[in-house]
Amino acid sequence: MKARVYVTLKPSVFDPQGKTITDALQSIGYAGVEDVRQGKYFELELATTTPEATRSMAADIADKLLANPVIESYRVEVV
Amino acid sequence: MKARVYVTLKPSVFDPQGKTITDALQSIGYAGVEDVRQGKYFELELATTTPEATRSMAADIADKLLANPVIESYRVEVV
Known part of the structure; x- marks a missing residue:
């Protein structure tokens, strides 16, 4: 079976990659972008x-x- | 508003990072792992x-x- 796993930095951890994307977007004209966080x-x-079984193996x-x-x-999602 | 964007390699594109993860998992005992693909x-x-508006800006x-x-x-998801 198929599982999807989303990995993100905890909210308290600074995300320099996301900050760079936010700055890049604002500089090309997307003023409405307030924050970006990147994950895997x-x-x-x-x-x-x-x-x-799929969920438990994926979480493991x-x-x-x-x-x-x-x-x-x-976060694990079973499809 | 918040949007989530999932970026994956197209199915026809080889994913060496995913292949490495598959091999690593099998070598530490997860024989049941058939394939892994990594995205952003x-x-x-x-x-x-x-x-x-959120969906259209995120897609853009x-x-x-x-x-x-x-x-x-x-894939874009509005939350």
Whole structure:
């Protein structure tokens, strides 16, 4: 089954990449852009058969390899 | 309003980063991982007032700056 994992910096962590994108957008005329935060997105194709098993395996993988729990948080979505 | 933009490589484009993650996961014991594709994820805070305006501005920004339309596709979600 397929799972999607979204990894984002925790709100308290400064995001210089997002800040650069915000500045770039404002400089090319998008004055309405107030803030941008960049994260990572993963599509996992897993050999699991139930949504529960898929979610638990994806969360396990996110914890161990995809996200750094000190500064990042993640969200898992089973499709 | 807030918009989320998900940028992924088109299915026909090879994703070496995803392949590396797949291999890494299999080597640490996750044999059930068949495929991983990595993408980018953006949270935009826009000074718009309607969902339609938010979606159209986010799509415009994704087209111009966040995604490379030659090899990537994107999806916009208004929250």
